[in-house]
Amino acid sequence: MIKFEHVGMRYGVGPEVLSDINFILEPGSFHFLTGPSGAGKTSLMNLMFLGRKPTRGLISMFDQNINDLERAKLARIRRRIGVVFQEFRLLPHLSAFDNVALPLRILGRPEREIRNNVNELLEWVGLGDYMKSLPLTLSGGQQQRVAIARAVIGRPKLLLADEPTGNLDDEIGLRLMNLFDQLNRMGTTIVIATHSQHLMDKFEHPRMVLGDGTLKINAPKNWIQKKIKGVF
Amino acid sequence: MAFFLPGDKKLGVATGRRRYDLPLNKSAGTGFLVLLIALMTFLGVMALAGSFALGSMAHHWSSGLENKLTIEIPADDATGTIRTREDIEKLSESVTERLSAQNFIRDIHALSQTEIQELIAPWLGEDAENIPDMPLPGLIAVEFITINDHLIEKMRADLANIAPNIVIDRHESWLADILRLTGALQFATLLTTLMIGATTIIAIAGAVKSRIAIHRKDVELLHLMGASDRYISRQFQRHALILALQGAAAGAAAGLLGLLAISLFAGDTAAALLPEFQLNMIHIFTLAALPAAACFIAAATAKFTVLRELALMP
Ligand SMILES: Nc1ncnc2c1ncn2[C@@H]1O[C@H](COP(=O)(O)OP(=O)(O)O)[C@@H](O)[C@H]1O
Ligand SMILES: [Mg+2]
Numbered sequence: 001m002i003k004f005e006h007v008g009m010r011y012g013v014g015p016e017v018l019s020d021i022n023f024i025l026e027p028g029s030f031h032f033l034t035g036p037s038g039a040g041k042t043s044l045m046n047l048m049f050l051g052r053k054p055t056r057g058l059i060s061m062f063d064q065n066i067n068d069l070e071r072a073k074l075a076r077i078r079r080r081i082g083v084v085f086q087e088f089r090l091l092p093h094l095s096a097f098d099n100v101a102l103p104l105r106i107l108g109r110p111e112r113e114i115r116n117n118v119n120e121l122l123e124w125v126g127l128g129d130y131m132k133s134l135p136l137t138l139s140g141g142q143q144q145r146v147a148i149a150r151a152v153i154g155r156p157k158l159l160l161a162d163e164p165t166g167n168l169d170d171e172i173g174l175r176l177m178n179l180f181d182q183l184n185r186m187g188t189t190i191v192i193a194t195h196s197q198h199l200m201d202k203f204e205h206p207r208m209v210l211g212d213g214t215l216k217i218n219a220p221k222n223w224i225q226k227k228i229k230g231v232f
Numbered sequence: 233m234a235f236f237l238p239g240d241k242k243l244g245v246a247t248g249r250r251r252y253d254l255p256l257n258k259s260a261g262t263g264f265l266v267l268l269i270a271l272m273t274f275l276g277v278m279a280l281a282g283s284f285a286l287g288s289m290a291h292h293w294s295s296g297l298e299n300k301l302t303i304e305i306p307a308d309d310a311t312g313t314i315r316t317r318e319d320i321e322k323l324s325e326s327v328t329e330r331l332s333a334q335n336f337i338r339d340i341h342a343l344s345q346t347e348i349q350e351l352i353a354p355w356l357g358e359d360a361e362n363i364p365d366m367p368l369p370g371l372i373a374v375e376f377i378t379i380n381d382h383l384i385e386k387m388r389a390d391l392a393n394i395a396p397n398i399v400i401d402r403h404e405s406w407l408a409d410i411l412r413l414t415g416a417l418q419f420a421t422l423l424t425t426l427m428i429g430a431t432t433i434i435a436i437a438g439a440v441k442s443r444i445a446i447h448r449k450d451v452e453l454l455h456l457m458g459a460s461d462r463y464i465s466r467q468f469q470r471h472a473l474i475l476a477l478q479g480a481a482a483g484a485a486a487g488l489l490g491l492l493a494i495s496l497f498a499g500d501t502a503a504a505l506l507p508e509f510q511l512n513m514i515h516i517f518t519l520a521a522l523p524a525a526a527c528f529i530a531a532a533t534a535k536f537t538v539l540r541e542l543a544l545m546p
Binding site: 049050051052053071072075076077078079080081083089091093094098102103105106 | 253254255449450453454455456457458459461463543546
């Protein structure tokens with residue numbers, strides 16, 4: 001699904017924020033991406049949703065080397081990725097409904113289907129009464145739920161969420177984590193960036209830990225035991 | 233018209249492919265752009281109409297003169313002695329007789345002394361009539377069926393037998409001057425039209441660029457969500473097209489009103505200057521094509537400007 005080989009990245013002429021990143025994510029996997037603030041979680045996410053190009057190394061997404069893909073193919077890959085941005089990035093002049101509908105419209109789905117799916121999902125994340133509200137009139141937590149709904153509405157093959165539960169209280173946060181779980185069980189590969197130990201402890205997903213520009217993957221003990229049981 | 237469906241400009245409301253994700257129609261400077269396109273279309277209509285008028289003027293003059301020439305019997309003979317009026321009248325008669333017999337001549341007419349005096353009156357004043365002895369040349373207007381150099385040479389040889397210093401004036405130099413002048417003016421109006429087009433392109437490209445700059449974050453987001461370049465450029469293209477339609481329609485209407493006003497108020501002078509000038513079908517089609525061209529230029533400029541900006545995104 002995703003393969004990074006000796007990937008490095010810097011902003012402009014600054015120091016390397018990421019250096020020599022190597023990992024492979026299998027289809028259908030679920031990872032946390034963690035590390036202290038400023039470690040480069042958001043930067044790594046940027047590389048994964050093709051928002052930036054690496055300054056060195058190879059990245060392949062969906063088994064295609066993105067370095068030598070033409071624009072139209074890159075766009076096609078982007079349409080298969082759902083992103084929850086750390087700062088949400090909702091379109092300020094579009095209602096909650098239209099923000100969530102955007103990926104489906106880009107995919108060219110019929111308007112009737114869009115209406116049904118968006119209504120259902122917004123109800124589900126508890127924003128049924130805010131469909132027509134503009135983002136600025138919503139609270140931080142509400143905006144975050146709109147951003148999450150927008151990321152998952154198109155049933156992406158890969159979901160990248162950058163601190164997606166930061167502004168949410170425990171109950172709604174848990175509810176959204178369950179939404180991610182449900183998507184994961186239907187085959188979506190998921191990476192969630194977070195620095196919340198509390199959140200990671202509640203789930204048994206392997207952790208990608210960023211530090212000093214490099215990445216290690218740690219699997220919690222019981223996750224390994226489960227996998228081993230699955231194998232035998 | 234389909235472009236002005238009320239739902240069309242509503243943000244986020246899809247009706248088929250007509251939809252804006254970006255609030256382009258609320259951008260500042262939209263009115264200015266419409267006004268600019270209207271002005272440019274107006275100027276374009278005026279310049280083109282001027283060019284057509286010049287063209288038909290030149291055509292009219294040249295076709296009126298092309299088979300005609302004037303034969304002049306100078307007031308003095310080859311030795312410099314002044315000819316008497318009787319001499320000149322006799323010479324005129326023999327020239328007329330000689331030429332009337334030729335089958336390539338359609339019409340021949342010797343101007344009387346009074347007619348010639350009328351012709352030179354503007355230069356000498358009405359008093360010219362009071363100088364009965366003033367030497368005047370003899371003038372004979374000749375119209376050929378179809379003129380050519382060979383016929384003229386033959387005629388020149390014929391006339392040399394009657395009197396050696398007879399002058400044949402083909403109006404050529406005068407006509408050539410006029411045609412060169414109208415040609416230059418036509419070229420200037422054409423150049424003006426092209427400049428107007430270029431200015432419009434630059435203005436629209438500038439406006440589109442500033443709109444992209446204003447909405448850069450949003451455009452980038454659409455790009456990151458996998459929107460194709462076409463999906464994004466379509467929105468700007470559509471926006472530019474709607475503005476151009478409004479502007480071009482207003483400008484073309486104003487231009488036609490302007491032409492109408494000119495032909496009404498300057499009626500007499502214009503009629504004298506532009507004998508029989510009328511718009512033909514080709515002119516009307518070209519004038520109608522101008523607002524269409526304005527819309528096309530606007531949409532195409534918007535499209536290529538957006539595509540160029542998008543190409544800079546990863
Ligand atoms: N757009 C940018 N331009 C320059 N430097 C940046 C930019 N974004 C992030 N950085 C720098 O890159 C480093 C990693 O940032 P980031 O990826 O946001 O970390 P995290 O998400 O883990 O907090 C930080 O030192 C930050 O200052
Ligand atoms: Mg971050």
